[in-house]
Amino acid sequence: xxxxxxxxxxxxxxxxxxxxxxxxxxxxxxxxxxxxxxxxxxxxxxxxxxxxxxxxxxxxxxxxxxxxxxxxxxxxxxxxxxxxxxxxxxxxxxxxxxxxxxxxxxxxxxxxxxxxxxxxxxxxxxxxxxxxxxxxxxxxxxxxxxxxxxxxxxxxxxxxxxxxxxxxxxxxxxxxxxxxxxxxxxxxxxxxxxxxxxxxxxxxxxxxxxxxxxxxxxxxxxxxxxxxxxxxxxxxxxxxxxxxxxxxxxxxxxxxxxxxxxxxxxxxxxxxxxxxxxxxxxxxxxxxxxxxxxxxxxxxxxxxxxxxxxxxxxxxxxxxxxxxxxxxxxxxxxxxxxxxxxxxxxxxxxxxxxxxxxxxxxxxxxxxxxxxxxxxxxxxxxxxxxxxxxxxxxxxxxxxxxxxxxxxxxxxxxxxxxxxxxxxxxxxxxxxxxxxxxxxxxxxxxxxxxxxxxxxxxxxxxxxxxxxxxxxxxxxxxxxxxxxxxxxxxxxxxxxxxxxxxxxxxxxxxxxxxxxxxxxxxxxxxxxxxxxxxxxxxxxxxxxxxxxxxxxxxxxxxxxxxxxxxxxxxxxxxxxxxxxxxxxxxxxxxxxxxxxxxxxxxxxxxxxxxxxxxxxxxxxxxxxxxxxxxxxxxxxxxxxxxxxxxxxxxxxx
Numbered sequence: 141x142x143x144x145x146x147x148x149x150x151x152x153x154x155x156x157x158x159x160x161x162x163x164x165x166x167x168x169x170x171x172x173x174x175x176x177x178x179x180x181x182x183x184x185x186x187x188x189x190x191x192x193x194x195x196x197x198x199x200x201x202x203x204x205x206x207x208x209x210x211x212x213x214x215x216x217x218x219x220x221x222x223x224x225x226x227x228x229x230x231x232x233x234x235x236x237x238x239x240x241x242x243x244x245x246x247x248x249x250x251x252x253x254x255x256x257x258x259x260x261x262x263x264x265x266x267x268x269x270x271x272x273x274x275x276x277x278x279x280x281x282x283x284x285x286x287x288x289x290x291x292x293x294x295x296x297x298x299x300x301x302x303x304x305x306x307x308x309x310x311x312x313x314x315x316x317x318x319x320x321x322x323x324x325x326x327x328x329x330x331x332x333x334x335x336x337x338x339x340x341x342x343x344x345x346x347x348x349x350x351x352x353x354x355x356x357x358x359x360x361x362x363x364x365x366x367x368x369x370x371x372x373x374x375x376x377x378x379x380x381x382x383x384x385x386x387x388x389x390x391x392x393x394x395x396x397x398x399x400x401x402x403x404x405x406x407x408x409x410x411x412x413x414x415x416x417x418x419x420x421x422x423x424x425x426x427x428x429x430x431x432x433x434x435x436x437x438x439x440x441x442x443x444x445x446x447x448x449x450x451x452x453x454x455x456x457x458x459x460x461x462x463x464x465x466x467x468x469x470x471x472x473x474x475x476x477x478x479x480x481x482x483x484x485x486x487x488x489x490x491x492x493x494x495x496x497x498x499x500x501x502x503x504x505x506x507x508x509x510x511x512x513x514x515x516x517x518x519x520x521x522x523x524x525x526x527x528x529x530x531x532x533x534x535x536x537x538x539x540x541x542x543x544x545x546x547x548x549x550x551x552x553x554x555x556x557x558x559x560x561x562x563x564x565x566x567x568x569x570x571x572x573x574x575x576x577x578x579x580x581x582x583x584x585x586x587x588x589x590x591x592x593x594x595x596x597x598x599x600x601x602x603x604x605x606x607x608x609x610x611x612x613x614x615x616x617x618x619x620x621x622x623x624x625x626x627x628x629x630x631x632x633x634x635x636x637x638x639x640x641x642x643x644x645x646x647x648x649x650x651x652x653x654x655x656x657x658x659x660x661x662x663x664x665x666x667x668x669x670x671x672x673x674x675x676x677x678x679x680x681x682x683x684x685x686x687x688x689x690x691x692x693x694x695x696x697x698x699x700x701x702x703x704x705x706x707x708x709x710x711x712x713x714x715x716x717x718x719x720x721x722x723x724x725x726x727x728x729x730x731x732x733x734x735x736x737x738x739x740x741x742x743x744x745x746x747x748x749x750x751x752x753x754x755x756x757x758x759x760x761x762x763x764x765x766x767x768x769x770x771x772x773x774x775x776x777x778x779x780x781x782x783x784x785x786x787x788x789x790x791x792x793x
Contacts, residue, residue, distance in 0.1 A: 489682025508755025
């Protein structure tokens with residue numbers, strides 16, 4: 141009996157506190173300034189030529205509730221919040237029911253957000269799952285319910301909700317999917333559209349018609365159960381054959397969606413921009429986007445990959461500023477909105493080697509420095525062994541120059557260099573050029589076994605491309621509010637972190653990857669691309685069982701392409717050609733009409749005609765010769781020793 145009294149008193153106390161909290165919160169909200177919901181989270185994105193290429197919520201296609209079909213209003217309310225007109229922002233009975241279901245089922249599948257809560261989240265918040273975000277959502281919900289009528293809230297919600305494929309708002313969605321105005325949508329069409337916002341990547345009829353249809357029928361059954369429609373209306377709507385026009389527009393739209401997502405992610409990270417857009421009343425975001433290059437890049441992806449599960453990511457970056465000119469985060473945005481270019485980390489393979497070889501040049505190596513190319517087992521002091529292999533297990537069984545090692549992407553040479561310099565050297569080098577991903581201090585790091593993001597790699601290579609300056613890859617150049625006040629402007633200052641003479645030498649060494657002068661016991665890794673090049677590029681490929689990279693550059697652009705599977709399955713031999721094909725088409729498109737503005741040697745750099753394989757000065761007996769570059773005083777001689785001949789046992793370290 142005492143226990144029941146205590147529980148009763150505690151329950152009464154909780155109820156009283158709840159009532160007091162609600163009275164206080166809604167009173168405070170009433171006295172607070174009115175939120176400007178029609179301008180909140182409005183954004184306009186401009187390309188490098190200040191041309192508008194994307195407009196977010198609050199665009200010119202905002203329509204009043206009177207110009208939205210009753211079918212949409214009916215399906216939306218019954219699906220998302222059937223007590224919408226009865227609550228003041230929170231459906232407490234629904235919340236308690238959801239909590240009960242989640243506890244019983246031991247998962248969090250049941251949600252209870254009202255339309256007002258969803259509207260508040262869409263307008264003012266990101267989608268993080270923090271307590272602060274939950275608290276902010278609650279407060280904005282109270283403010284919206286206090287200052288606006290239900291008609292205004294529903295109208296705003298329907299004009300800002302994400303219907304997939306970059307379509308924000310019911311009017312945009314109606315035009316995109318069905319080619320008609322929102323006021324003309326019939327019941328079947330309205331039910332299809334209402335089903336999309338729960339998960340646009342799953343319930344868009346252009347992505348998965350079967351799933352979209354299942355959800356449409358579920359929504360119609362719910363309307364029938366609640367007696368909002370008749371049996372005849374249910375049968376007619378569920379059996380209606382729908383015709384979509386979005387397929388025709390999908391291709392042009394998707395060219396910028398990965399880029400737009402990257403811009404919005406960067407926007408949220410800028411400390412200069414308020415975490416909510418309340419004070420801004422709308423934002424104009426000026427980006428680095430070259431729309432022509434973006435469309436060309438996506439066209440090259442579609443043409444090369446066709447219809448299979450293989451995924452890709454690609455970046456075109458201005459090495460002088462760090463501005464991203466074009467970006468593709470996947471093969472098809474309509475099928476997967478996951479942006480691999482900015483979110484994925486993959487094994488980089490041999491694209492790690494240029495960082496190693498720059499560090500080697502800095503530590504006394506030259507283009508002619510030689511190690512022996514042969515099958516090698518490295519034995520360490522703790523008796524561990526490591527036996528890397530060259531691709532296709534091809535070895536020269538003779539001393540080869542650094543230039544040759546780069547041309548063939550020799551693994552043995554790379555590991556010997558890595559261990560010779562010390563395993564910290566490569567990690568420190570990567571950090572200098574802006575790579576922040578976790579790098580393992582292991583012999584195989586030289587072969588790219590650590591995982592790094594595409595944007596980091598593009599930024600690292602930009603340091604070579606601009607002759608030694610670290611730049612920060614970015615999408616946003618400037619953010620302006622509606623009154624023209626500049627809220628943020630990118631700082632494109634460059635920090636000199638590398639020696640320009642050594643970057644010149646490395647950049648020329650990376651042309652060996654497609655130079656026929658290096659054909660010997662092996663072939664340059666990108667020799668098949670030589671005939672397709674109209675400009676000079678530094679180029680390095682990276683190959684693992686699961687990943688294929690091509691990264692190349694000159695003064696004007698860094699072009700990076702990755703191909704692989706999201707589930708990390710092994711690539712088929714025929715699939716290793718795709719990344720290089722996308723790369724060569726895209727960089728050539730970007731360079732079309734531009735001069736071949738290649739790097740010029742510095743005063744302390746000299747060119748020497750050498751045998752490219754051995755690195756020794758050329759003689760009249762050499763059938764192939766190559767001009768290679770050296771810091772004055774480090775030119776090769778005929779008597780230069782092979783580095784691993786200096787070791788006590790060339791198969792131990």
